[in-house]
Amino acid sequence: MALRTVCAAALRTGPDLGVNNARTFVTTAFLCRRKAPLGPMPNDEIDARNLESLEKYCSYTRYLKHAEETRNKPTWWKTYRGYVEALDLEHGVEKVDIGFPYYRTSRIKEVKERKQLVKENRKNAELERASRLRTLKLSLDHVQEIWEKTSGPFHIKKMAEHYGVFRDLFPMAHFLPQVPLRICYSQDTSAQVYYGNRLTPTEAASVPQISFEAEEGSLWTLMLTCPDEHLLDNEAEYVHWLVGNIPGGAVQAGEELCHYLPPFPPRGTGFHRYVYVLFKQEGRIDFQEDARPTPCYSLADRSFKTIDFYRKHQDDMTPAGVAFFQSQWDESVTNTFHTTLNMREPVFEFSRPPVYHPPQVKFPHRQPLRYLDRYRDGKEHSYGIY
Numbered sequence: 001m002a003l004r005t006v007c008a009a010a011l012r013t014g015p016d017l018g019v020n021n022a023r024t025f026v027t028t029a030f031l032c033r034r035k036a037p038l039g040p041m042p043n044d045e046i047d048a049r050n051l052e053s054l055e056k057y058c059s060y061t062r063y064l065k066h067a068e069e070t071r072n073k074p075t076w077w078k079t080y081r082g083y084v085e086a087l088d089l090e091h092g093v094e095k096v097d098i099g100f101p102y103y104r105t106s107r108i109k110e111v112k113e114r115k116q117l118v119k120e121n122r123k124n125a126e127l128e129r130a131s132r133l134r135t136l137k138l139s140l141d142h143v144q145e146i147w148e149k150t151s152g153p154f155h156i157k158k159m160a161e162h163y164g165v166f167r168d169l170f171p172m173a174h175f176l177p178q179v180p181l182r183i184c185y186s187q188d189t190s191a192q193v194y195y196g197n198r199l200t201p202t203e204a205a206s207v208p209q210i211s212f213e214a215e216e217g218s219l220w221t222l223m224l225t226c227p228d229e230h231l232l233d234n235e236a237e238y239v240h241w242l243v244g245n246i247p248g249g250a251v252q253a254g255e256e257l258c259h260y261l262p263p264f265p266p267r268g269t270g271f272h273r274y275v276y277v278l279f280k281q282e283g284r285i286d287f288q289e290d291a292r293p294t295p296c297y298s299l300a301d302r303s304f305k306t307i308d309f310y311r312k313h314q315d316d317m318t319p320a321g322v323a324f325f326q327s328q329w330d331e332s333v334t335n336t337f338h339t340t341l342n343m344r345e346p347v348f349e350f351s352r353p354p355v356y357h358p359p360q361v362k363f364p365h366r367q368p369l370r371y372l373d374r375y376r377d378g379k380e381h382s383y384g385i386y
Contacts, residue, residue, distance in 0.1 A: 038076035090172070098310075099175025099319055100280075102153070148180045156180075159195045160322055165275055168227040169237075169306040170319075179321035181278055182211045193276065193325045202332045204274070204325075205262045207241075210251045212278065212321060219281040220246040221317055222254070225306055228272040229265060231299070231346060239304035240274065244287045258292040258302065263327045264336045268348030271326040277306065278321035285316050297341055 047053065057063040085092075121127055130136040147155075156177045160166055166174045183193035191203040214220060224241035240261045246254035265272040290309065292301050310319070337345040357374045364371050 042075075042077070093172065095166075096173045097175060098170065098173045098314070100178055102176050102178065152180065153178050156195055156322065160324070163196050163273060163324065165273070165322065165324060169225070169275060169277070170310065171307060175319045177278075177320065177322045179212050179214075179278055179280070181276055181321045181323040183276060183323055184209050193323050195323060197325050198271070199325045199327055200330050200332075201263045201265065201327055201336070202330055204327060205332060207260045210276075212249050214249040216248060218248060219284060220249075220254075220320075221279040221281060221285075222246060222251060223277045223279070223306070223309075224260075224274060225277070225304060226263065226272055226274050227306075228269075229263075230303065231266070233303070235305070237304045237306065238299060238302045239292075240302075242290070242292075244290075245281070245284055255287065256294075257287050257290050258296055259294055261296075261302070261340070262332070262336055264333045264341070265327055265329050266346045266348055267329040267333065268350075269329070271328050273324055273326055275324040276322065277319060279310075279313075279317040280320045281317045283316065285313060299341065299343075 057066070127136070153176050157174070160177070161174070181193075185191035185193070185199065185203050185206065185208045191199055193199070193208070210222065212220075221244045222241070223239065223243075225237045225239050227237050229238045230236045238261075239258055240263070242258040243251055243254040243256050263272065263274055290312075296302060310317075334345050337343055360375050
């Protein structure tokens with residue numbers, strides 16, 4: 001409004017304005033003029049009024065190629081990712097791969113096997129008929145097995161990076177989980193650990209059944225830790241289970257360094273991550289310094305850092321598998337704090353006090369008609385204008 005008044009005054013003519021008229025007009029024009037950008041604006045070449053004239057992408061490949069070319073072009077503006085990367089001090093620092101190297105089979109061999117399989121399937125009349133009638137059934141176990149051997153490790157690694165598992169357990173490092181872990185807390189698959197699924201502390205109260213593929217004579221180390229649970233140090237963890245020198249895939253035959261403790265996410269702190277990490281050992285390791293007293297119900301003794309544990313034994317073990325789940329407070333956590341840990345339960349929720357109502361008067365003055373609703377007995381509350 002002030003700028004509009006200045007412009008109107010600058011355009012007026014008369015003896016009252018005098019010589020300041022030209023100077024006022026130049027200053028106003030300078031303020032109204034927009035600063036020229038350093039280049040064309042994004043999508044400046046697109047005519048929004050005639051979208052039908054734009055080139056159509058007949059295939060996803062052409063669209064993806066054009067999108068990659070546009071992304072790689074230098075621009076004068078900064079994207080949101082550019083601002084985030086500028087604030088991130090660790091951006092650009094190459095992370096260390098601490099896992100096993102991945103050896104992919106020959107691409108030519110894969111194509112030959114695929115063509116041979118397609119050729120055999122086309123000769124199968126029953127398979128062709130079931131596919132045509134949409135009655136073909138596939139074995140999900142077979143699909144799971146193929147996924148674990150092909151693209152599964154890369155998907156698992158991507159999910160672990162999304163949930164910040166490598167960032168919090170192995171700072172500036174990562175690995176490709178090439179050994180799939182099968183962890184189940186029940187007889188069926190209702191309480192199985194995948195990669196970020198939700199389980200209640202009640203479901204994870206007992207020791208799970210764990211299996212993984214292992215060569216005969218190999219030794220392994222299994223660890224369960226929580227990077228979100230420590231009550232005193234944000235950088236520390238609580239180790240919930242630690243088993244070393246596991247022969248083959250028999251976890252129950254390993255050396256239990258710290259017995260199993262169920263999850264205990266405090267009330268009001270949301271979901272916590274509970275991560276299983278599997279290490280493959282080069283040989284037998286002496287874990288005498290890492291062993292906890294049995295039984296270990298002291299949180300001070302369970303304070304733990306995965307990166308320190310790995311650096312201590314990095315010459316003798318290599319991370320090979322990972323699985324994790326999320327858990328939130330339920331009633332069993334109270335029992336864990338009071339009975340198992342023998343301590344008071346920390347609560348981080350706000351207890352809202354009851355609504356205060358002044359004493360009831362016999363003749364209320366200037367009060368709404370629903371004045372008596374405040375003083376009714378019963379659990380159901382009426383929502384009126386008070």
